[in-house]
Amino acid sequence: MARYEHIAGELRDAIVRGDYPIGAQLPTEAELASRFNAARGTVRQAVAVLVAEGLVGTRQGARRIVLGSERSQSFAELHSFAQWARSVGHQAGGLVLDSHRRPSTPSEAVRLAITPGEEVLVVVRLRRLDGEPVLVERTVYASWIAPAVEKLDPACESVTQELYEAVGLVFAYGEHLIDAVAAGAEDARLLGVRRGSPLLRQRRTTTSQEGRPVECSDDRYRAGSVTFSIRNSTTANSLVRRAGD
Amino acid sequence: MARYEHIAGELRDAIVRGDYPIGAQLPTEAELASRFNAARGTVRQAVAVLVAEGLVGTRQGARRIVLGSERSQSFAELHSFAQWARSVGHQAGGLVLDSHRRPSTPSEAVRLAITPGEEVLVVVRLRRLDGEPVLVERTVYASWIAPAVEKLDPACESVTQELYEAVGLVFAYGEHLIDAVAAGAEDARLLGVRRGSPLLRQRRTTTSQEGRPVECSDDRYRAGSVTFSIRNSTTANSLVRRAGD
DNA sequence: TAAAGCAACTTGTACAAACAAGCGAGACCA
DNA sequence: TGGTCTCGCTTGTTTGTACAAGTTGCTTTA
Known part of the structure; x- marks a missing residue:
């Protein structure tokens, strides 16, 4: 497994476990880099995975925040x-x-x-x-x-x-x-x-x-048997609404 | 606008325009880097945008291919x-x-x-x-x-x-x-x-x-008024199917 | 007191370099 | 003929550095 995937997994587990509850701030990239002994770029790649999953929200200048704590499916x-x-x-x-x-x-x-x-x-x-x-x-x-x-x-x-x-x-x-x-x-x-x-x-x-x-x-x-679930944000999404057929 | 966003836009336009039809191969990262006079990392970031949009498919070792040519909504x-x-x-x-x-x-x-x-x-x-x-x-x-x-x-x-x-x-x-x-x-x-x-x-x-x-x-x-549209792949997705309620 | 501005902190962008890993095609061999 | 192997190409991963840009809280100022 790639280094960034391992770090992403650790962070995801921590979020699911409740170490970082919803609304809480994630450690800074520098902090994570030193904790996992990795370069900042690698940490960024790891966090990007969680952002893509919709578990973490991010914006320039501010600390990252936890948005959800449910593990999503592959x-x-x-x-x-x-x-x-x-x-x-x-x-x-x-x-x-x-x-x-x-x-x-x-x-x-x-x-x-x-x-x-x-x-x-x-x-x-x-x-x-x-x-x-x-x-x-x-x-x-x-x-x-x-x-x-x-x-x-x-x-x-x-x-x-x-x-x-x-x-x-x-x-x-x-x-x-x-x-x-x-x-x-x-x-x-x-x-x-x-x-x-x-x-x-x-x-x-x-x-x-x-x-x-x-x-x-x-x-x-x-009806009632299955529900589709989607997480998205202003940046990066793959859901589109279309008129009629 | 960021450099990678500009490159992503150019590529997206080229795809929408039909320069790279569905199923066609995209130029290599090296080719694009020299064409746009950018570092490989920047080109990768640009292509990642298109991959996230579902317009381009990518796998290690093989050239990237065009999957779709419709511009999706923000x-x-x-x-x-x-x-x-x-x-x-x-x-x-x-x-x-x-x-x-x-x-x-x-x-x-x-x-x-x-x-x-x-x-x-x-x-x-x-x-x-x-x-x-x-x-x-x-x-x-x-x-x-x-x-x-x-x-x-x-x-x-x-x-x-x-x-x-x-x-x-x-x-x-x-x-x-x-x-x-x-x-x-x-x-x-x-x-x-x-x-x-x-x-x-x-x-x-x-x-x-x-x-x-x-x-x-x-x-x-x-029913019939609106349709949700989603593109995804084996890697990176945000759609989940759930049982019952 | 409230607005403006500054300063430290944090994330975003870009570049460069090196190695790992998967793919595909041609060469080679049985 | 058919399978295997190797080699070059291409994308994936990681590190390091530098600067840009946005946020936040504190300080200063009117």
Whole structure:
């Protein structure tokens, strides 16, 4: 592990432990540098991690302050439903309901950076959390990854992990659009809710390490089952609000 | 403007302009350093900005690649409904429907870091976008800022901006919980939708520059009116998925 | 008494240098 | 032909230094 990551970890632990309660000031860079016997630049890099996590606020001239004390998840947990579930102490399940190939629509072609009409693989999965159905996933895979996806166990828990182990594919980058929609007939039946009841929708496009789009998906969470959490500040943020659709 | 900000801007423009299309490689750090006549560290800082914005992907050993070409909004737009609306070419409106003081509930006291039972100011606002009602805001303000809030024009467009001009308050940090809920009777009436129809809910707590909680709010968007957009990667992210409530 | 200004402190920016670590392509070998 | 290895390239980490810029509290001044 890098030196700055170690220092960031120590500081994070101290914050989570309550050594630096919310609202308190963090030691100065000079203080931390001497305490960890590191250069100031290294300490700055460590603190930058906590700032990015939203645990610490910083502004020029003033001591840094603690904004939060909850450890946030890493992206791996975010992206892999199963791994996220495990990390927060829940049991994830999955089941493929449908899987077939068809030509891509124009909008899918754009999102997956393929030629319109090129064949894609469509997979519908129902995901459970502690046995309860909470999520309907409708995923469109680019054809170059389709064979590997079709070989997966229909009840496979973590698609992300299986694909990594099978072909070394890493889901590295994601773009997400989040809004609310009414449950359609199929959504309602699968999730055990009434038609028209509220669902949290997450449309995402996932890209490999090399920048190649892998999949785009329409995920619908039953209301009350899952909440997205975000921390941000006037500087540095990745959340955007958009009008309409 | 800082040197690295200038370089970041140039690169961002080049990407938006299409000089480096999605999937293309960015020049190496050495190349950029000589082109901008800057030290490598400065170039790294510039590129880090684009990486944080999700426009560029990076991994050790390989050239950086372009992931997206849309300019994302700054946090000011995120947080101030009116300013965000203006920046995307829409007209925002607001109207205070109710405003009264009452003792804080225990959970509000925790979120605002005040003593339970201490008086707070509750304001209900209906927000419009191009004349259409799209958002019901139920905001709880800590008592120390309440007088300034009560002095605001009920039809005030941007609360954030007015408070900044009036008392120099800056909304610097925010924590957000996003999920979907069914419209209650009041929500439905105000937004002109049916009871039980889906709403996108954003619960947020806002903190001043100094780390002092200012307000917490329950904002409900009419389905289809607004979408949240997020970019992230395996490294560095601020989005967390949570189970239940 | 209140405003203005100064001084110490703290974080931000920029440069330079050296080494570590991962990637990719071509060379090499079985 | 197919796998392995090596080497050059590129990004990541760390240290050190110097100065810029914002904050805060104290002092001075009107």
